[in-house]
Amino acid sequence: MTMTDTPTPLNRLGRLMIDQPLLPLIGLLILLVAVLAILNPGVLSMFWAGNTIKIAIPLAMLAACQTLTMLTGGIDLSVGTVATIAAYLTATLAPMIGVPPAIAIALAAAVVIGLVNGFGIAVCRVHPLIMTLGTALIATGCLLVYQRYVIATGVLIPDFLIWLGTGKTGGLPNSLVLFVPFAALIIWAQRRSGFGRLLYAIGANEAAARLSGVRVWQVHLALYTLSSLIAGVTGLLYLGQIKTASLSLALPLDLPSVAAAVIGGTSIFGGRGGFGGTIVGALILTVLTSMLTLMQIPEGGRRILFGLIILAVTALFIRLTDRS
């Protein structure tokens, strides 16, 4: 009993992290940037900052899908596939039928995948992990078949996507034009809108939410459709950034997007976290990757460090915010 009455510095730090989870994360980010600056003096510049933000944005948007689904205790592992499909469809259909219809079809495909996910999870009550992995597998198969039968008319990447993906205005990447309103909307929606609160309610206690009259299946259906739609839009942005239509475009972002959400303090069991932390998590991962690349560690060593750092940050976060 007396233990709790005398707050140790560690306890106080933990309390701070519960109240202001963003502060220690931003501290970690600054620390990483400082280490980077010491290791490699002269690397820090406006150019570097703009590039880092540019690379972090698609990751942060995919991590938004993970944040929203993880708030209800779910996960969406099909985001990388959905983003890839949306990008590939846009790039290959645009020369044939024009840009706007191509984008419409690409986003429609994303919504269809999301609806299938939502149907399986909401109506059949399949575990989200299994369901989204399964649809990702089927969707990848469909993409490969499409790629074989599509008439080879070449690839066209819409100019405004290239402007959005790679362009810079005054040192800042143009993708912020898309990302800032998007992030503001998500951060507003998660706390202030009815839908956002339902996500927290379901994640905290699904049975209680159901008993209070929440139609859980409708929320799940809407959530996974929304998640796929976000992933589809991210795919378009990523297409403009990478400027090639490949069959595995955004697949390597799948697991890092989960890592970004987890580092950002969103609980994988639901009910806790938010998109603000996730954005910082995505920035941390991006800075970390560029740091490991600059240190010229072999690929294997880089992956080991990447995994260990994710684990250490998450463990520390959980240790410090654990009230019991």
Next chain:
Amino acid sequence: MKRWIEANSWTLGLAVLLALLLLATKLIQPGFGASGLDSLARAALPFALATVGMAIVVIAGGIDLSIAAMMAVASVTGAVLMQGATDLQSVVIVLCVLLLGLAMGAINGLLIVVSKVPDIVVTLAMLFVWQGVALLILNAPGGGAAPWLRSIAAGGLPLPGLDWLPRGIVFLAVVTAAIWLPIRRSKLGLRLYAIGSDALAAFRSGVPVGQTRIAAYALCGLFAALGGLSVTMGTGIGEPIPGPYLLASVAAVVLGGVVLGGGRGGLLGPILAVLILRTVRMDLTLLSVDPNVAAIIEGSIMVAVVMFGAVLATRGRRT
């Protein structure tokens, strides 16, 4: 008898489905026989071993996303060490690789228990770590395998009358039974099911939850090492890039009637499910379906069965 059938209805259904599929294969290709069965068994072996490992962890209430990466580590370690080794040395090497698998799994389990981070996150982080380890050991596919190891899972049984039975199936059955049956019958087996069913209740009944969890992950690592060795057995080289074993093993575990979340199911169901999935893949190849279309069909079957099973499970809970 009736109760036994009811209790094992899912497994029996899978067995009937497998038998029907094999019959269909025989109809599609009348020449299907011992050699076809043998290639099926060889293709299914790494998948089956990964599934067994995954099933044990899922029964204990966890999940291991790093299983394919651990298989890669085992595969490259075995292949690098075995290159140019004598038969006697290679036996020692195989034992060492199995110990390595046990150790990797135990590290996963230990990190989960000590850090209190959810197992999905820990094994996700360890997926990167084991991938990195595999790449550091061997940068590109290479190495070698001892001839006796390669012959373990290839061809039929050298027994008169049983030569149609592929060695791969026998190897799988013997290894799984030798490791799992004694554990299932012991205290540890009961504890694995107990912590998967309800960790808090198990803790209050005096089950050492942490130790049991570590044991479950260690067993998973052991089977991952066996799976990795079986990859090397099949190809004769080590593969540093993890194969598609993660998704396939999770799907087979769920198809096999093990409940995600733990506490229910056995190992026979998942193994049957792996064989079913591999047979479907083989049948589609025999029907000369485009492999990509085959992947779509395979995935749709998996998702449909999982959805069907989930609906059944929800119904069962309500009534």
